[in-house]
Amino acid sequence: MPDRLAAARRPVRxxxxxxxxxxxxxxxxxxxxxxxxxxxxxxxxxxxxFGVDLLNWFVPWxxxxxxxxxxxxxxxxxxxxxxxxxxxxxxxxxxxxxxGATLVAASAGLFLTGALLCRVEGFxxxxxxxxxxxxxxxxxxxxxxVLCLILYGLHRRAGRPIRWRLGRNYALATAAVxxxxxxxxxxxxxxxxxxxxxxxxxxxEPSLARTxxxxxxxxxxxMTDDRCAECHPDAAAxxxxxxxxHSSFNNPxxxxxxxxxxxxxxxxxxxxxxxxWCAGCHDPVPLASGAFDDPFYQDVTDPTAHAGITCAVCHxxxxxxxxxxxxxxxxxLLEAAEPYPFxxxxxxxxxxxNRQLVRAKPALHKRSMLKPLHQSxxxxxxxxxxxxxxxxxxxxxxxxxxxxxxxxxxxxxxGGATGFYYxxxxxxxxxxxxxxxxxxxxxxxxxxxxxxxxxxxxxxRGANTALAWLHGSTDAYRAHNDILRDSLRVDLFGVRxxxxxxxxxxxxxxxxxxxxxxxxxxxxxxxxxTLTLGHAFTEGTADSNQAWVEIVVSSGGRTLFASxxxxxxxxxxxxxxxxxxxxxxRNGNRIARRNVRDLxxxxxxxxxxxxxxxxxxxxxxxxxxxxxxxxxxARVRYRKFRPDFMRFVRDAARPDDPPLRKDWERPPIVTICxxxxxxxxxxxxxxxxxxxNNPPRDVPAWERWNDYGIGALLKGTAELRQAxxxxxxxxxxxxxxxxxxxxRALHDAGDVxxxxxxxxxxxxxxxxxxxxxxxxxxxVLNRESGRPAEAVEDLLNxxxxxxxxxxxxxxxxxxxxxxxxxxxxxxxxxTDLARRAVDEAERxxxxxxxxxxxxxxxxxxxxxxxxxxxLARLHRERGExxxxxxxxxxxxxxxxxxxxxxxALRLAREKYPNxxxxxxxxxxxxxxxxPPRAPxxxxxPGSVTRRREVSRDAP
Numbered sequence: 001m002p003d004r005l006a007a008a009r010r011p012v013r014x015x016x017x018x019x020x021x022x023x024x025x026x027x028x029x030x031x032x033x034x035x036x037x038x039x040x041x042x043x044x045x046x047x048x049x050f051g052v053d054l055l056n057w058f059v060p061w062x063x064x065x066x067x068x069x070x071x072x073x074x075x076x077x078x079x080x081x082x083x084x085x086x087x088x089x090x091x092x093x094x095x096x097x098x099x100g101a102t103l104v105a106a107s108a109g110l111f112l113t114g115a116l117l118c119r120v121e122g123f124x125x126x127x128x129x130x131x132x133x134x135x136x137x138x139x140x141x142x143x144x145x146v147l148c149l150i151l152y153g154l155h156r157r158a159g160r161p162i163r164w165r166l167g168r169n170y171a172l173a174t175a176a177v178x179x180x181x182x183x184x185x186x187x188x189x190x191x192x193x194x195x196x197x198x199x200x201x202x203x204x205e206p207s208l209a210r211t212x213x214x215x216x217x218x219x220x221x222x223m224t225d226d227r228c229a230e231c232h233p234d235a236a237a238x239x240x241x242x243x244x245x246h247s248s249f250n251n252p253x254x255x256x257x258x259x260x261x262x263x264x265x266x267x268x269x270x271x272x273x274x275x276x277w278c279a280g281c282h283d284p285v286p287l288a289s290g291a292f293d294d295p296f297y298q299d300v301t302d303p304t305a306h307a308g309i310t311c312a313v314c315h316x317x318x319x320x321x322x323x324x325x326x327x328x329x330x331x332x333l334l335e336a337a338e339p340y341p342f343x344x345x346x347x348x349x350x351x352x353x354n355r356q357l358v359r360a361k362p363a364l365h366k367r368s369m370l371k372p373l374h375q376s377x378x379x380x381x382x383x384x385x386x387x388x389x390x391x392x393x394x395x396x397x398x399x400x401x402x403x404x405x406x407x408x409x410x411x412x413x414x415g416g417a418t419g420f421y422y423x424x425x426x427x428x429x430x431x432x433x434x435x436x437x438x439x440x441x442x443x444x445x446x447x448x449x450x451x452x453x454x455x456x457x458x459x460x461r462g463a464n465t466a467l468a469w470l471h472g473s474t475d476a477y478r479a480h481n482d483i484l485r486d487s488l489r490v491d492l493f494g495v496r497x498x499x500x501x502x503x504x505x506x507x508x509x510x511x512x513x514x515x516x517x518x519x520x521x522x523x524x525x526x527x528x529x530t531l532t533l534g535h536a537f538t539e540g541t542a543d544s545n546q547a548w549v550e551i552v553v554s555s556g557g558r559t560l561f562a563s564x565x566x567x568x569x570x571x572x573x574x575x576x577x578x579x580x581x582x583x584x585x586r587n588g589n590r591i592a593r594r595n596v597r598d599l600x601x602x603x604x605x606x607x608x609x610x611x612x613x614x615x616x617x618x619x620x621x622x623x624x625x626x627x628x629x630x631x632x633x634a635r636v637r638y639r640k641f642r643p644d645f646m647r648f649v650r651d652a653a654r655p656d657d658p659p660l661r662k663d664w665e666r667p668p669i670v671t672i673c674x675x676x677x678x679x680x681x682x683x684x685x686x687x688x689x690x691x692x693n694n695p696p697r698d699v700p701a702w703e704r705w706n707d708y709g710i711g712a713l714l715k716g717t718a719e720l721r722q723a724x725x726x727x728x729x730x731x732x733x734x735x736x737x738x739x740x741x742x743x744r745a746l747h748d749a750g751d752v753x754x755x756x757x758x759x760x761x762x763x764x765x766x767x768x769x770x771x772x773x774x775x776x777x778x779x780v781l782n783r784e785s786g787r788p789a790e791a792v793e794d795l796l797n798x799x800x801x802x803x804x805x806x807x808x809x810x811x812x813x814x815x816x817x818x819x820x821x822x823x824x825x826x827x828x829x830x831t832d833l834a835r836r837a838v839d840e841a842e843r844x845x846x847x848x849x850x851x852x853x854x855x856x857x858x859x860x861x862x863x864x865x866x867x868x869x870x871l872a873r874l875h876r877e878r879g880e881x882x883x884x885x886x887x888x889x890x891x892x893x894x895x896x897x898x899x900x901x902x903x904a905l906r907l908a909r910e911k912y913p914n915x916x917x918x919x920x921x922x923x924x925x926x927x928x929x930x931p932p933r934a935p936x937x938x939x940x941p942g943s944v945t946r947r948r949e950v951s952r953d954a955p
Contacts, residue, residue: 020087023080030073032170035145036177037066040185042142055364057338058185060357064341067360070114077107099155106148113141119359121352190336191215197290204287205273206389207280208323209330211288219289219304220344221312221336227343228311230355232455234440236311239458241473244314248283249305251467252660253641256652257594258282259299264597266295274391280330281383284313288334300657312337315369320382325862326404328385337368359443377407377429384540387863392597397863397893400596401542403430403535405861409821410610412534414814417772417798417822420710420741421611426813427534433483434460463540466640466667477668484670487532488608490549490634491699492677493708496523499619501722501922508704511696515680515689518624523924524551526634527707528579529613536607538579538638543591544645547579547638547672551618553927555681556628561927563618566669568931570643573912577616577925579636581605582915588907590915593648601901603908604919615711615719617924626681629692633676639669702733706741713745718921720749731758736765743777747784756781771806772798772816779825788832795826801856820857824866827853831870847874863894 040062044054081104116137194215197203201214211217225245229236239245249255262272272295279287285307286292299305307313319333340357342350358365373379386400407430411419414426427433437454445453461479468476494507495514499521506514507525516522528549530537538547550564562568564576572592582605583591585598608614622630646665653660680689697704709726712719723745730738739762746755759781763774779794796802798816805815816822830850837843851874857867872887909916917923 020080020083023076023083027073027076027080028170030069030076032174033177034066034069034073036174036181037062037069038145039174039178040181041066053367054185055338055367056185057189057340057364058181058187059364060340060361062181063361064353064357067114067118070111074111081107096155099151103148103151103155106144106151110141110144110148113137113144117141117360118356120356121359189339190221195290203290203293204276204280206277206391207287207330208327208332209280209284209287210322210333212318212333212335216290217288217334217336219285219291219307221339222285222288222310222316223303223307224312224343225310227351227354230351231358231443234438234442235444235455235458238438238475238479239311241468241471241476242459243462243464243467244309244458244460246467246471247281247308248285249299250308252470252649252653252657253466253594253645254282255299255657256649259652260593260595261597262295264595268394271295277329277389277392281309284309284330284334288313300654311369315374317373317379317382318371320373320379325859326378326381326385327387327862328381328383328402328404329387329389330382332382338364340365375429375431377404377413380404380430388596388599393599395600396897398599398896399863400599401540403539406535406539406610408860409819410534412610414812415816415818417776417816417819419611419773420613420706420737422770422812422814424812426815428813430534431456433532433534434462436461463538463545463638464640465638465670469668470661481670483532484638484672486673487530488537488636488673489529489531489699489707490636490673490675491527491529491697491704491707492524492632492634492675493527493615493704494525496525499523499621499924501617501719501924505725507708508697508701509677510694513677513679513692513694515682516622516630517682518622518626521619521621524618524620524632524927525708526551526616526618527613527704527711528608528616528636529707529710530608530610533610536609538607541594541641542581542605542607543583544594544641545580545638546640546642547636548574549577549616550635550637551925551927552633552635552930553620553630554633555623555626555630559930560623560630561620562930563925563927564637565930566637572642572644573914575914575925575928577606577614577918577923579606579608579614581607582908582912582919584904584908586904588904588909588911590908590912592642592644594645601904601908603905603912603915606918609714612714613707613711614714615708615722617922618927619924620927622681626684629678629680629684629688631676631678633674635674636672637669638672639667641667702730702735702738705729705733706735706737709741709745713741713748715921717748720745724749731761736762736767736769739765740769740773740777743781747777747781752781752784756785770808772809772814776822779822779829783825783829783832788829788836791829792826792833795822795829798822799826818856818860820861820864820867823853823857824864824870827851827857827867827870831874844878847878850874865891865895868894 041059044059047054081100085100085104117134191213194213196213196215201210203214204210225236225239247254249258258275258278261278262275265272265274272293276287276292279292283292283305286297286302286304289304291297291302291304297305313334316335316337317332318335321327321331322333323331340354342354345351345354381404384401384403385405386402388398388400390396407413409416409418411422412427414422414428435456435458437448438457439452440455441453442455445455448454457479459476459479461483463480463484465477465480465484468480492509494505494509495516496503496505497520498504500523503523505525526549538545546569548564548569550566551562552559552565553561564574568574568576572590582603583596583599584601584603585591585595586600589598591599606614620632643665646667650660650664677694678692680692705726709723709730712723712726724742727738727742727745731742732738739758743755743758743762746752746758755777759774759777762769768774775794775797779791779798782788782791782794799819799822800806800809800815800817809815827850830846830853834843834846834850837846851871854867854871854874857864858871861867868887868891872884872891875881875884875887909919
């Protein structure tokens with residue numbers, strides 16, 4: 001009893017003493033800030049679930065604050081729980097003790113889930129654990145604070161009365177902090193020091209590029225490649241040797257050309273403003289930062305001159321098609337990405353924090369850097385579709401290179417209804433070929449179709465072997481080489497008697513070949529087909545690329561004749577078939593130095609459309625003194641660039657420029673494809689001719705005939721008979737393609753009746769051609785046969801504007817609704833019907849349908865002269881003069897000026913006889929004794945001075 005009385009008189013130690021109150025006060029302040037911070041973050045996340053995207057620069061700061069506050073509050077809160085528990089555990093209030101212990105456990109779970117949500121370099125265990133179900137961990141982390149509040153309430157209710165007024169003030173203070181956060185959220189630090197050009201949006205012209213707000217973007221915000229490489233090493237390593245990285249003054253080929261352009265514009269206009277047309281795509285960093293306009297811009301030493309198309313530029317494009325339609329010429333809107341904390345810091349610890357924040361909150365980075373537009377071919381078209389504005393050439397608008405429309409209207413994209421060949425599945429964009437997936441451990445790697453983690457190859461493989469060779473990058477060269485190899489097929493198809501295109505044809509060659517007679521002259525028939533390309537060959541800088549057919553005739557180890565032998569290809573006007581374009585200036589001089597500002601007309605265009613072919617003729621005189629069978633070898637060879645352009649770049653270099661390679665004039669040559677045939681020769685010993693063995697080609701005979709016929713058909717009217725003969729052979733071999741293509745040839749020859757009969761035979765085959773191919777041609781024939789109503793139905797069956805796609809179209813991913821050739825034909829057919837209509841209401845209805853068809857064309861091709869011309873006529877007929885005048889002015893702007901070009905082309909034919917010959921519809925190339933090879937130039941020991949053919953791997 002006395003002991004109990006003594007214990008009762010002993011002073012009771014409070015559960016929360018003065019010192020613990022200070023500790024608890026610090027914890028409550030930190031918890032208030034953490035609570036406000038958490039409410040903000042959860043609000044952003046919750047609204048995002050309902051489609052309200054509020055992610056911006058402030059969210060990572062709040063995330064950093066969340067982690068920092070969580071780490072700060074853990075100390076005082078943990079210490080308080082320890083000391084408070086030691087004091088209060090034995091007080092006998094079991095409810096309060098149990099609620100308190102559960103609160104401690106819930107708080108520990110809260111900190112644990114928070115730690116698991118952190119993605120920190122070097123802690124792969126937590127990364128793997130979090131990957132099991134990151135969403136579950138996140139929502140557990142969100143729910144636990146609610147549980148903690150409930151447990152805290154239970155804990156407090158079991159003890160002394162709760163001071164609700166204090167709690168209310170605490171909540172109001174927390175809400176005020178949330179309000180301050182929302183206010184800060186609405187700010188944009190990118191605009192705080194933004195400077196706008198004095199000219200406004202006109203600063204960027206004649207380029208179509210624009211920046212958000214029309215302001216300059218600091219160069220350092222766009223030159224972030226090194227920082228990108230820290231998390232994306234594989235993509236960065238490929239990009240470092242790609243054509244995009246070396247698009248600017250760091251590319252000696254471009255440097256030589258753009259310097260001349262800047263000099264010419266400075267002399268003509270007194271400034272270099274027009275050269276912005278180049279800069280929009282090639283020099284986006286100096287253009288967007290305001291450095292490009294300086295006529296004394298240091299194009300070698302200025303850091304922006306070496307930026308090229310950086311990661312931040314390509315991924316910072318937020319919108320395309322600003323000026324309506326797909327115009328190219330850098331028609332994009334550029335914005336610096338939303339900054340993460342410490343983005344521009346060079347301090348190691350701050351750079352580390354920046355990376356962890358990106359890893360912890362990648363959604364903002366992904367939204368800024370990877371948008372749906374990046375997966376579209378229209379995105380690539382912003383720079384791979386080009387037009388020359390009047391401001392540049394002081395003449396008129398002209399079309400430049402155009403990958404986009406070539407791809408869009410091809411069978412490969414599934415968007416062109418008039419193709420000859422179609423893949424099993426359409427390629428929706430450019431990435432499959434030019435950015436294929438490559439295995440990678442990159443943080444951004446995702447499982448590909450094969451389940452392997454991979455990223456898209458940022459070499460942007462294409463045909464720029466010269467840059468990879470220049471920089472000595474084996475991987476980049478291999479990438480370009482691999483996409484070129486076997487992208488075409490060359491076929492020594494047949495032999496014609498008499499050396500003329502109308503001679504008797506023996507084809508296809510192999511396994512059987514004719515015996516040649518000494519002294520006779522024969523015509524070698526060669527077909528070159530595009531296989532894996534989704535656009536024309538060759539595209540890009542088609543005027544300075546050099547892709548040609550080399551024919552070598554040999555016997556007994558001795559070369560007798562050749563066309564396109566390498567030494568002869570050094571000439572600016574080679575006597576060989578070259579797959580290029582031949583642009584000239586006003587005076588007929590070849591545009592040979594990438595001086596596109598002087599482009600006036602094009603003498604010829606030898607590009608092969610995708611899924612098509614070219615047929616070539618070579619006259620071969622059979623020597624009378626042969627002692628062995630005759631072997632003909634054909635190769636399609638390619639190099640970037642022509643030797644005369646390489647010499648121009650060398651001569652234009654300045655003393656302070658980076659040194660060029662010693663073997664500069666000899667960029668590597670890639671052999672794309674090859675074919676060879678050996679002919680027995682009459683009069684030779686029987687055993688020699690008997691030894692001739694030509695294995696059969698691994699290409700079906702019908703397809704070889706078809707390729708040859710396509711090449712003849714694409715020459716216009718010059719070789720329609722040869723085309724019809726070839727397609728008749730395809731038809732005899734049981735293929736519907738033969739009947740269909742024969743119908744095309746007969747139509748082009750003006751035989752509509754014969755074409756209709758051939759088309760009927762194609763449709764009646766057990767395996768008829770795809771419906772869109774026959775419907776398109778049926779529409780053409782019906783229109784020309786005076787059946788416009790039937791033609792409308794046929795053409796709508798192709799376009800499918802008012803009906804669902806066919807099962808085959810859906811299964812193969814084809815959509816021909818944007819084929820402007822078919823849409824223009826439909827619009828013209830509606831116009832024909834409108835002009836026949838007697839009833840005014842019917843006439844207006846048909847005119848409206850015609851206008852709609854032509855307007856649909858302009859949605860995909862704003863410079864389409866056929867649509868503009870017809871729309872101008874229709875609006876004039878309807879009395880809408882103002883709109884008609886507007887359209888007529890656009891038609892005049894975009895329509896080629898054939899009259900003015902005639903003089904330039906006449907002068908070009910006089911200056912370049914081989915090109916003049918090559919410009920004819922039917923060309924017979926003479927096989928002549930090969931020129932002697934140039935002697936090897938001496939170089940230092942161990943150096944390579946004259947490069948001919950290179951391996952797949954060695955640049």
